[in-house]
Amino acid sequence: MSNRSPITAETIMAVARENAGHPLAPERAASYVAALEPILGMMDGIRALPLKDVEPAPVFRPIEVTRHDK
Amino acid sequence: MTSDLTRMDVVELGDLIAAKTVSPVEVTDAFLGRIETVNERLNAFVTMTADAARASARAAETEIMAGRHRGALHGIPLGHKDLYATAGVRTTGGSRVLADNVPTEDSTVVRRLADAGTVTLGKLNTHEFAYGPTNEHSMFGPTRNPWNTDRITGGSSGGSGAAVAAGLIPIATGSDTGGSIRMPAACCGLTGLKPTYGRVSRAGILPLCWSMDHAGPLTRSAMDAAIFLGAVAGHDPRDAACADRPVPDYRAALTGDIRGLKVGVLRRYFFDQAQGQVVTLVDAAIAELSALGAEVVEVDLPHIEHAAAGAMAIYAAEATAYHDDTLNDRADLFTDQVRAFLDIGDQILAKDYLHAQRYRTLLGQSMATALSDVDVLVSPGIAITATPIGDEMVDINGTEDAIFGAILRNTEPFDLTGLPAVVVPCGIAPDGMPVSLQIAGRAFDEATVLNVAHAYQQATDWHRQRPDI
Numbered sequence: 001m002s003n004r005s006p007i008t009a010e011t012i013m014a015v016a017r018e019n020a021g022h023p024l025a026p027e028r029a030a031s032y033v034a035a036l037e038p039i040l041g042m043m044d045g046i047r048a049l050p051l052k053d054v055e056p057a058p059v060f061r062p063i064e065v066t067r068h069d070k
Numbered sequence: 071m072t073s074d075l076t077r078m079d080v081v082e083l084g085d086l087i088a089a090k091t092v093s094p095v096e097v098t099d100a101f102l103g104r105i106e107t108v109n110e111r112l113n114a115f116v117t118m119t120a121d122a123a124r125a126s127a128r129a130a131e132t133e134i135m136a137g138r139h140r141g142a143l144h145g146i147p148l149g150h151k152d153l154y155a156t157a158g159v160r161t162t163g164g165s166r167v168l169a170d171n172v173p174t175e176d177s178t179v180v181r182r183l184a185d186a187g188t189v190t191l192g193k194l195n196t197h198e199f200a201y202g203p204t205n206e207h208s209m210f211g212p213t214r215n216p217w218n219t220d221r222i223t224g225g226s227s228g229g230s231g232a233a234v235a236a237g238l239i240p241i242a243t244g245s246d247t248g249g250s251i252r253m254p255a256a257c258c259g260l261t262g263l264k265p266t267y268g269r270v271s272r273a274g275i276l277p278l279c280w281s282m283d284h285a286g287p288l289t290r291s292a293m294d295a296a297i298f299l300g301a302v303a304g305h306d307p308r309d310a311a312c313a314d315r316p317v318p319d320y321r322a323a324l325t326g327d328i329r330g331l332k333v334g335v336l337r338r339y340f341f342d343q344a345q346g347q348v349v350t351l352v353d354a355a356i357a358e359l360s361a362l363g364a365e366v367v368e369v370d371l372p373h374i375e376h377a378a379a380g381a382m383a384i385y386a387a388e389a390t391a392y393h394d395d396t397l398n399d400r401a402d403l404f405t406d407q408v409r410a411f412l413d414i415g416d417q418i419l420a421k422d423y424l425h426a427q428r429y430r431t432l433l434g435q436s437m438a439t440a441l442s443d444v445d446v447l448v449s450p451g452i453a454i455t456a457t458p459i460g461d462e463m464v465d466i467n468g469t470e471d472a473i474f475g476a477i478l479r480n481t482e483p484f485d486l487t488g489l490p491a492v493v494v495p496c497g498i499a500p501d502g503m504p505v506s507l508q509i510a511g512r513a514f515d516e517a518t519v520l521n522v523a524h525a526y527q528q529a530t531d532w533h534r535q536r537p538d539i
Contacts, residue, residue, distance in 0.1 A: 007417070012417060015416060015417055016413065016416050016417075019416070020390075020394075020416035021398055022397050022398060022401065022413065022416055024413060028413070031410075032410065032413060032414060032417075035410065035414060036414055036417055039379070039382055039386075039414070040417075040422075042376070042378060042379035042382070043379050043382075043383055043422050043425070043426070045375075045376050045379055046376050046379055046380060046383070046425050046426060046429045047425055049373060049376065049429060049432060050432070051425065051428045051429070051432065054428045054429075054431045054432055055428065055431060056424050056427030056428050056430075056431070057281065057427045057428075057430040057431050057434070058281050058427060061310070
């Protein structure tokens with residue numbers, strides 16, 4: 001299980017500004033706290049599932065190509 | 071005659087056109103006239119291409135009169151969700167970000183439908199960039215439900231739903247990432263098909279979430295959906311996810327015979343949080359399948375309760391990645407709701423996204439296990455009926471629930487797993503709004519899914535009900 005701490009407006013602003021490059025106004029960040037907390041909580045539920053031997057759904061596909069003059 | 075044409079489905083119109091009883095020009099004029107009088111109340115069409123439509127209809131008429139009939143879609147009017155690229159015709163995604171976007175090339179589906187002889191009447195409203203299930207948030211304003219114009223159409227293919235339900239067109243394109251074909255079809259009393267992931271090319275359709283986007287139709291019947299699928303399915307090298315598999319003759323597969331077929335009812339999760347008025351009508355529809363000779367059993371899907379979290383992690387991450395540049399430069403052009411979703415995507419960690427993609431595999435295994443014992447899975451299409459425009463919460467059996475979550479609950483599991491799923495109308499609830507049955511099946515087995523829907527529609531007439539507008 002995750003030991004994620006509850007999210008705060010300051011965290012949202014910091015991630016948006018420093019990691020994602022999208023600065024957010026404090027009031028907008030504050031309004032996202034209520035929406036994000038339950039979403040992140042739901043995602044914690046996924047981490048508790050038996051995923052140990054399960055690969056992610058998208059699988060990398062090498063791009064095949066042949067020489068156009070052959 | 072003209073008013074009757076707009077109440078017909080594709081099969082009926084196609085038969086009249088093939089018999090030269092009516093011409094594509096008459097059919098096109100009838101629907102353009104209906105749009106002229108009704109669209110203002112619905113806000114379904116956002117761009118009209120009437121002159122080009124009349125030219126296409128005349129060309130179709132000439133071909134048919136000369137004995138060159140292309141098939142069931144020749145001369146049939148339709149509209150395209152404003153997410154589909156249309157060469158020379160504005161394609162906005164319902165967003166001010168693309169207010170002046172005019173593609174130079176058609177999307178693959180638009181091209182294949184044109185090759186089948188369809189007549190495009192215009193572009194249809196969508197929830198901005200398909201990022202929402204209600205169709206309230208678009209640069210053009212909300213789309214209104216023809217069954218009650220104070221109610222949502224469902225989204226994001228809400229313009230498609232309103233237009234087909236109101237008889238502005240007999241068939242429309244849509245796209246489905248969390249349920250965006252099936253939700254408006256359910257809200258508007260239509261048949262809505264999400265084919266298997268990879269069955270239909272998404273090339274030229276604005277993406278919401280690459281790993282979950284599907285293209286498909288909103289129609290008046292399962293047979294019309296089969297005709298549409300036959301015209302557009304098949305490999306396309308322009309879409310890396312598009313499967314290179316044979317395309318069956320779907321129309322021929324719809325025999326209406328489901329005797330001996332095993333139907334699995336998804337009682338847990340799908341019914342548990344559905345409104346009572348929905349459960350009653352869906353149970354009656356399942357009883358009808360039994361009466362038609364199907365064997366009905368109950369089925370459980372382990373891990374289904376995490377579907378909303380898995381879907382949210384995936385589309386939040388992928389959608390924000392797609393819109394990253396715009397979010398940097400012109401974030402103020404998004405509607406508030408879509409901007410909030412995109413901002414939230416910034417907070418999804420890479421490991422959350424990958425856990426969600428691992429969950430998809432797990433859920434896919436659950437469904438594969440179930441479908442190794444039954445032929446199809448059935449549930450309510452959506453858990454609620456269409457809600458009033460502007461509402462954020464809905465009452466479900468005495469408990470207040472968020473509309474976004476409630477409306478997505480039953481459809482998004484099949485976007486996660488990529489399995490084919492269709493919704494068909496199965497009654498009118500006491501609030502006057504349509505209710506639907508969802509039928510899902512094995513990967514690339516749209517034929518069985520559509521045949522169950524067709525059998526139900528042969529035995530009932532809910533799909534023939536029309537709103538009084």
